[in-house]
Amino acid sequence: MHRIGFDVGGTFTDLTLHNTATGALHHFKLPSTPADLSDAIASGIGTLLCQAGVSPSAVGFVGHGTTVATNMVIEHRGVRTGLITTRGFRDVLEIGRQVRPNLYDYTVRTPVPLVPREHRIEMRERLDASGAVLQALDEDAVAAAADALGAQGVQAIAICFLHAYLNDAHERRAAEIVRQRLLGVFVCTSSEVLPEFREFERFSTTVINAYIGPRVDRYLHRLLARLAELGVATQPYTIHSNGGLMPVETVRRFPVRTCLSGPAAGVVGAAIVGREAGFPNLITFDAGGTxxxxxxxxxxxxxxxxxxxxxxxxxxxxxxxxHVIGAGGGSLAWLDDAGALKVGPSSAGADPGPVAYGCGGDKPTLTDANIVLHRLDPEVLLGGRMWVDEGAARRAIQEQIASPLGLSLEQAALGIIRIAVANMSRAIRAVSTEKGYDVGGFALFAYGGAGPLHAAAVAAECGIT
Structure with a gap:
């Protein structure tokens, strides 16, 4: 039997084919296709099977990690979503909790709720703290709310009632009514998504599940279609954020469970390799393109x-x-209003990508800096399959960074790398020294496209020997 595993990143898609009988491995990497992620997946799987001389029918397992759901939330690319909730609680999403991540930041702005206030509708219904019914669900009001949200063009609805984790009867009935009146609209309830107390967290998790649901479903639909076109009959599994596996139907119902799918897969794999290599204590360092x-x-x-x-x-x-930060090979280098050099968190991604890729990118990135200093050999990127315009990278850094700062081209490129390394090192301290761990007792496990490239500098910065 052959097994296929792939990871869909914001910049590249990586694939591996494993022959379970012989242990043989085949690898392939290609740029992700943001317009339709299944294009890169299908192209990569087809190439792998061809290289290995394996029939698609011989593939018995397909598993993948993805950041599709996470990126939808970060980039606000979900669908128009509605919320049906208990009377008096429609502003829970906006009120939130009195948490101040940056204590002295007087300019802090709270995130805009994923469901605008006009799409949050309150219901007459009430359960007490033990789950007993205090006020029956007004089914006519639920039907009216469904009609109103449908008229507003919502594509997904989250149903979140007070204390529903103890008694899901009202949420289940409300979901039935909404599904009957709004065919094709994604509907989920908090008692299914997160049957736990703490209303704000339960509401927020359920709303995110609804917000990304339809688009994750479309992604899975395209993925299944492309696998079928290739002749791969097995259903793909997706990595859960806890490192386990989920079948397609579970992902369709609970897409929020994939929010850290790709990163979780890397950590679980690193832990296995570390144990086998005699390094049980690791700091995993997965630096990709984004x-x-x-x-x-x-x-x-x-x-x-x-x-x-x-x-x-x-x-x-x-x-x-x-711990996730916006620092990767595609991180943009830029000057702030005071003329200070910054790197990230914005990224060039796969489209248009770094300037050197020649796909329309015009802002210098960390990858461009590494190409200028020849830490990345422009002749062998992706095994020589990817053309690199070193001259364009040099011009972009010279014009946008070096000249304004009065630096040489090489000094500017090195400055970009050092700032990126400082950002990466800060993330490592956040999970180690800032939690009381001595990094001297841990090995650095670097992977991802930009991980090994910066591992030595990061280890030196953090004192990992």
């Missing part, structure tokens, strides 16, 4: 968390504890 994901592995086991913030929105579920 982001850097850092986590801690202690005694061979990944660290886990029960909640985290994604783009400022709380998501509550079991997950591998990954």
């Amino acid at each position: 982001s850097t994901d850092v986590s801690l592995v202690e005694r061979g086991q990944p660290a886990f968390a029960t909640s985290r913030m994604i783009a400022g929105y709380p998501v509550r579920m079991p997950m591998v504890d990954v």
Whole structure:
């Protein structure tokens, strides 16, 4: 049997084919296709099968990690979403909690709710703190709310009632009514998504599930269609944010569970390799094209968390504890209003990508800096399959960074790399020294396109020997 695993990143898609009988491995990497991610997946799988001389019918397992859901939340690319909730609670999403990540930042701005106030409708219904019914659900009001939201063009509806984690009867009935009146609209309830107390976190997680649901479903539909076109009959599994596997139908119902899918897969894999290599204590350092994901592995086991913030929105579920920052090969280098050099968090992504890729990018990136200094050999990128315009990278850094700062081209390129390394090192300290761990007892496990490239500098910066 042959197994295929692939990771869909914001910049590149990586694929591996494993022959379980012989242990043989084949790898392939190609740029992601943001307009339709399945294009890169299908092209990569087809190339792998051709290279290995394997029939699609011989593939018995397909598994993948993805940041599709995370990126939708970060970039606000979900669908128009509605919320049906208990009377008096439609502003829970906006009120949130009195949490100040940056204590002295008087300019802080809270994230805009994913459901605008006009799309949040209150219902007459009430349960007490034990789940007993205090006021029956007004079914006519639910029907009217569904009609109103449908008229507003919503494509997804989250149903979140007070204390529904103890008694889901009202939420289930409301969902039935909405589905009957709005065919094709994605509907989810908080008692299914997160049957736990703490209304704000439960509401937020359920709303995110609804917000990304239709687009994740379309992504899966395209993925299944492309696999079928290739002749791969097996259904793909997706990595859960806790490192486990989910079938397609589970992902369609609970897409929020994939919010840290790709990063979680990397940490779980690193933990296995580390144990086998005799390094049970690891700091995993996954630097890709768009982001850097850092986590801690202690005694061979990944660290886990029960909640985290994604783009400022709380998501509550079991997950591998990954610290994510906007620093990767595609991170843009720029000058702020005071003329200081910055790198990230914005990224050139796969489209248009770094200037050197010649795909329309005109802003210098970390990758361009590495090409200018020949830390990345422009002749062998992607095994020589990817053309690189070193001259364009040099001109972009010279004109936009070096000349305004009065630096040589090489000094400017090195400055870009040093700032990126400082950002990456800060993320490592956040999961290690700032939590009381001595990094001297951990090995740095670097992977991802930009991870090994910057690993030595990051290790030196953090004192990892």
